[in-house]
Amino acid sequence: MNAAPTTLPTEPALTSYLLxxxxxxxxxxxxxxxxxxxxxxxxxxxxxxxxxLDHIGHARTLLTTVGEREGRGRSxxxxxxxxxxxxxxxxxxFELPNGDFGQTVAKLVCIALWETxxxxxxxxxxxxxxxxxxxxxxxxxxxxxxYATTWAARLAGGTQESAERLxxxxxxxxxxxxxxxxxxxxxxxxxxxxxxxxxARVGAAWTARLYAELAGLGLALPELVAPAGxxxxxxxxxxxxxxxxxxxxxxxxxxxxxxx
Amino acid sequence: MNAAPTTLPTEPALTSYLLxxxxxxxxxxxxxxxxxxxxxxxxxxxxxxxxxLDHIGHARTLLTTVGEREGRGRSxxxxxxxxxxxxxxxxxxFELPNGDFGQTVAKLVCIALWETxxxxxxxxxxxxxxxxxxxxxxxxxxxxxxYATTWAARLAGGTQESAERLxxxxxxxxxxxxxxxxxxxxxxxxxxxxxxxxxARVGAAWTARLYAELAGLGLALPELVAPAGxxxxxxxxxxxxxxxxxxxxxxxxxxxxxxx
Numbered sequence: 001m002n003a004a005p006t007t008l009p010t011e012p013a014l015t016s017y018l019l020x021x022x023x024x025x026x027x028x029x030x031x032x033x034x035x036x037x038x039x040x041x042x043x044x045x046x047x048x049x050x051x052x053l054d055h056i057g058h059a060r061t062l063l064t065t066v067g068e069r070e071g072r073g074r075s076x077x078x079x080x081x082x083x084x085x086x087x088x089x090x091x092x093x094f095e096l097p098n099g100d101f102g103q104t105v106a107k108l109v110c111i112a113l114w115e116t117x118x119x120x121x122x123x124x125x126x127x128x129x130x131x132x133x134x135x136x137x138x139x140x141x142x143x144x145x146x147y148a149t150t151w152a153a154r155l156a157g158g159t160q161e162s163a164e165r166l167x168x169x170x171x172x173x174x175x176x177x178x179x180x181x182x183x184x185x186x187x188x189x190x191x192x193x194x195x196x197x198x199x200a201r202v203g204a205a206w207t208a209r210l211y212a213e214l215a216g217l218g219l220a221l222p223e224l225v226a227p228a229g230x231x232x233x234x235x236x237x238x239x240x241x242x243x244x245x246x247x248x249x250x251x252x253x254x255x256x257x258x259x260x
Numbered sequence: 261m262n263a264a265p266t267t268l269p270t271e272p273a274l275t276s277y278l279l280x281x282x283x284x285x286x287x288x289x290x291x292x293x294x295x296x297x298x299x300x301x302x303x304x305x306x307x308x309x310x311x312x313l314d315h316i317g318h319a320r321t322l323l324t325t326v327g328e329r330e331g332r333g334r335s336x337x338x339x340x341x342x343x344x345x346x347x348x349x350x351x352x353x354f355e356l357p358n359g360d361f362g363q364t365v366a367k368l369v370c371i372a373l374w375e376t377x378x379x380x381x382x383x384x385x386x387x388x389x390x391x392x393x394x395x396x397x398x399x400x401x402x403x404x405x406x407y408a409t410t411w412a413a414r415l416a417g418g419t420q421e422s423a424e425r426l427x428x429x430x431x432x433x434x435x436x437x438x439x440x441x442x443x444x445x446x447x448x449x450x451x452x453x454x455x456x457x458x459x460a461r462v463g464a465a466w467t468a469r470l471y472a473e474l475a476g477l478g479l480a481l482p483e484l485v486a487p488a489g490x491x492x493x494x495x496x497x498x499x500x501x502x503x504x505x506x507x508x509x510x511x512x513x514x515x516x517x518x519x520x
Contacts, residue, residue, distance in 0.1 A: 030297060033296045033297065033309075036293045036296055037290060037293065037507055037508045037510075037511075038510075038511055039511075040511065040512070041337050042316065042319075042320055042336055042337060042340055043320070043336075045316070046313060046316055046317065046320070049293075049309065049312075049313055050313065052309075053306060053309055053310065053313070056302065056305070056306055057306065059302075060302055060303070060306070076302055076303075077301050077302055080302055247297055248297045250297075250298075251297075251298055251299075251300065252300070
């Protein structure tokens with residue numbers, strides 16, 4: 001990052017856009033950390049923690065960029081720990097409780113597919129901040145996808161119970177996926193001037209791969225549609241988000257400005 | 261690892277020795293995971309989780325080796341999740357609760373110094389299983405040591421409160437360090453035939469570096485001595501170890517033999 005980044009004519013829209021995706025990664029990473037010592041095998045404990053750490057790493061990069069671009073002197077920590085629930089703009093699927101291992105695998109499949117499509121599109125973009133982040137993040141998310149789809153196939157082809165849990169997992173995640181297809185004015189404005197990729201194409205590529213993945217697992221679920229009302233992107237979060245934030249922000253808020 | 265490892269004349273002593281250090285790493289990693297979303301900055305959250313993951317990685321390697329060598333068909337998961345408290349042979353300092361950040365930094369300094377000395381000695385040993393593991397683990401522990409000593413210097417030279425917390429942290433860890441200097445018959449027998457390094461030398465090198473580190477921080481603590489009675493290595497653990505194990509083993513014990 002440059003110390004004094006160029007302010008584009010598209011500011012502050014691009015910064016808001018980056019913050020959305022920083023929040024997606026931060027909240028997803030935080031949720032996955034709850035699997036510490038909870039996974040069925042040490043190997044999966046380690047794998048889930050590594051996926052969580054990758055996402056917290058993504059969040060750190062994006063939050064630092066956001067802080068620099070908005071020019072109000074906010075650090076990654078200020079942005080992570082100092083905002084209230086309504087100021088978080090992550091989509092709801094990222095904050096969704098993990099559920100059992102089947103549901104976590106289902107969630108990981110959906111999210112990793114979304115991220116590889118989105119970050120792949122970022123990587124191909126002309127906007128330097130997206131291109132640089134996107135190429136690294138996409139590579140990591142491909143590994144997460146491989147892990148998630150390998151487990152999904154194993155559960156689908158395992159016992160009757162494992163197949164049922166996976167199916168229930170996808171059913172639980174499904175109602176929260178449509179939000180990723182919402183194209184609001186922020187996205188339209190930025191895409192119109194070519195700063196960000198066309199989200200309609202990203203969404204179409206994502207859903208096509210998602211339906212194909214489900215078909216391969218012998219599952220069928222209704223077509224995804226973008227919801228009409230305000231959801232996570234507008235600060236309207238699930239009830240369970242309150243305790244996630246409380247957990248994440250407790251120490252920092254109990255000792256405001258603590259530097260050690 | 262070979263599918264059918266050579267059984268040395270020193271078996272089962274070497275396997276018991278490996279298990280001790282596997283338990284040290286497993287329990288240390290598990291404790292550090294409790295810092296998830298608890299560290300003062302996201303950066304430290306990530307650093308502590310990475311140190312935890314490195315240790316769980318060390319434990320996995322050593323537990324798998326132990327399982328192969330003992331030839332009773334136990335996997336890393338059986339060994340991690342299927343043993344009772346008295347069967348864990350980690351030294352007590354590894355299971356010590358984290359305390360505040362100052363205490364965790366103090367604990368990390370002491371342990372990372374110990375590990376770099378021990379694993380460095382393993383790396384130079386003629387026993388292949390120790391040499392192979394030791395060289396990789398020592399390299400990682402050098403990074404942990406750098407992180408811990410950097411923070412220790414920052415806390416010692418920070419505010420009055422941070423210096424006091426660090427000092428209290430070392431004072432809290434101190435009574436549990438002497439166990440690492442115990443040289444029992446298992447160690448003596450293996451060292452006598454040259455299978456493991458001389459622990460008296462490892463201990464002397466460790467305490468010398470530890471006292472020098474403390475002096476650099478402006479701290480003075482009494483000389484460490486090996487305790488007389490049975491401690492963690494003999495399965496005699498701190499009271500707080502019960503809840504650590506319960507947390508770690510809960511899922512596996514609730515669903516014995518669950519493979520997903």
